[in-house]
Amino acid sequence: MSTPVNLDSIRLAPKVLLHDHLDGGLRPQTVIDLAQSVGYSELPHEDADELGEWFAAAADSGSLERYLETFSHTVAVMQTEEALAQVAAECVEDLAADGVVYAEIRYAPELFQERGLALDQIVQAVQDGFRDGERRAAAAGKRIRIGTLLCAMRQHARSAEIANLAVRYRDAEVVGFDIAGPEAGFPPTRNLDVFEYLRQQNAHFTIHAGEAFGLPSIWEAIQHCGAERLGHGVRIVDDIKVAEDGMVHLGRLASYVRDRRIPLEMCPSSNLQTGAAKSIADHPIGLLAKLSFRVTVNTDNRLMSHCSMSGEFAALHEAFGYGWSDMQWFTVNAMKSAFIGFDERLEIINEVIKPGYAALSE
Numbered sequence: 001m002s003t004p005v006n007l008d009s010i011r012l013a014p015k016v017l018l019h020d021h022l023d024g025g026l027r028p029q030t031v032i033d034l035a036q037s038v039g040y041s042e043l044p045h046e047d048a049d050e051l052g053e054w055f056a057a058a059a060d061s062g063s064l065e066r067y068l069e070t071f072s073h074t075v076a077v078m079q080t081e082e083a084l085a086q087v088a089a090e091c092v093e094d095l096a097a098d099g100v101v102y103a104e105i106r107y108a109p110e111l112f113q114e115r116g117l118a119l120d121q122i123v124q125a126v127q128d129g130f131r132d133g134e135r136r137a138a139a140a141g142k143r144i145r146i147g148t149l150l151c152a153m154r155q156h157a158r159s160a161e162i163a164n165l166a167v168r169y170r171d172a173e174v175v176g177f178d179i180a181g182p183e184a185g186f187p188p189t190r191n192l193d194v195f196e197y198l199r200q201q202n203a204h205f206t207i208h209a210g211e212a213f214g215l216p217s218i219w220e221a222i223q224h225c226g227a228e229r230l231g232h233g234v235r236i237v238d239d240i241k242v243a244e245d246g247m248v249h250l251g252r253l254a255s256y257v258r259d260r261r262i263p264l265e266m267c268p269s270s271n272l273q274t275g276a277a278k279s280i281a282d283h284p285i286g287l288l289a290k291l292s293f294r295v296t297v298n299t300d301n302r303l304m305s306h307c308s309m310s311g312e313f314a315a316l317h318e319a320f321g322y323g324w325s326d327m328q329w330f331t332v333n334a335m336k337s338a339f340i341g342f343d344e345r346l347e348i349i350n351e352v353i354k355p356g357y358a359a360l361s362e
C-alpha cells in the first residue's frame with residue numbers, strides 16, 4: 001500500500017533543489033551567534049524564534065526590492081572565512097535532514113568583501129564548508145551532493161570578474177553562474193559580453209528572470225543571453241491564454257520555452273512574498289505542470305520564506321493534490337536540469353530518486 005502523503009513522509013522522499021541562496025538560508029540562531037562574534041549590532045531581535053519570524057514577516061512585503069532588503073542582516077554576518085564555512089556546512093546538514101539528495105546552492109561572492117576577503121578566499125571557504133557538510137550528512141546516514149552557482153548582482157558591475165571566478169573553480173564543484181538582485185531597471189542584456197564569454201567557455205548559467213518583471217525579461221534572458229534555465233520564470237504564464245472552454249493557446253515565447261524544455265526554477269512561497277503570485281493554489285506552477293513545461297520546485301530563501309523543500313511539496317500536495325508520481329516527476333525534472341554531467345545525473349535518477357519514490361508508492 002502506498003505511504004500516505006504528509007510532511008513527514010515527504011521528508012523521506014529524495015528531493016532535488018536547483019535554486020537556493022546561501023545567504024537566504026541561515027539558521028536564525030546562527031545569525032545571532034555570528035552577529036555576536038563579528039560585532040554586528042543591527043539585528044532586530046536577539047531571540048532565534050523572534051528573529052526567524054521577523055525575517056519571514058519583513059520579507060512578506062509584496063515587492064522584490066523590499067524582500068531583498070532583509071539580506072543586509074545575513075550578508076553582514078557572513079564576512080569571515082569561518083562564518084562562510086559554518087553557514088555552508090549547516091546549509092548542507094539542513095538540506096540533507098530534509099531529504100534533499102542533490103542541491104545547487106548559489107551566492108554572490110562580491111557581497112562578502114566588506115572586511116577585506118579576496119574573492120578566492122570566499123569561494124574556497126564556502127567550498128570547504130560544503131564538503132564538510134557533505135561529510136557530516138554522510139556520518140548521519142544521509143547522502144547529499146552540492147554543486148555551487150556563483151551569482152553576480154545585477155546592480156553592480158562585477159559580472160565579468162564573477163563569471164571568470166566560476167570558470168576557474170569549475171573543477172572544484174562550482175557548476176555554474178547566475179545573475180540575481182533587483183530586476184526592474186537592470187535587464188540581463190547589460191551583461192551580454194559575460195554570457196558570450198561563458199558560452200565560449202562551455203560553462204553553464206541560469207538567470208533570474210520573469211519574477212518581478214514580465215515576458216521581455218524572459219525573452220532577453222533566453223534569446224539574447226542564452227540562459228539554459230530560468231530563475232523563477234513564473235511570468236511565462238503571461239504568454240498563455242486559457243479560454244473559457246478550457247482551450248489553451250501558447251504564444252511563441254511560451255511555446256519556445258516548452259518545446260526546448262527550458263527548466264523553470266519555480267519557488268512558490270518566495271513568489272507569494274514578492275507578489276508574483278497570490279496563493280499557492282493560484283500559483284502558475286499548477287498550469288505549467290499540467291502543460292508539461294519543464295517545471296522544478298525550489299525554496300529560493302529558506303530563512304526569508306520560512307520554507308523547506310518538503311514544506312513546498314506539502315503545500316503543492318494540499319493545493320493541487322499532487323501525489324508521489326507527481327513529486328517524482330518534479331524531482332526527475334530538476335535532476336535532468338542540473339549543471340553536473342549527464343552520467344552523474346542519470347546515476348542519481350536511477351540509483352536514488354526512482355528507488356526512493358518506488359519505496360513510498362509501493
Ligand SMILES: O=c1[nH]cnc2c1ncn2[C@H]1C[C@H](O)[C@@H](CO)O1
Pocket residue numbers: 021022023024064068071075106107108111151180181182208211270300301
Ligand atoms: O528571488 C530572488 N530574486 C532576485 N535576487 C534574489 C532573490 N533571492 C535572493 N536574491 C539575491 C539576494 C542575495 O544577496 C543574492 C545572492 O544570493 O541574491
Ligand SMILES: [Zn+2]
Pocket residue numbers: 019021180208231300
Ligand atoms: Zn533566487
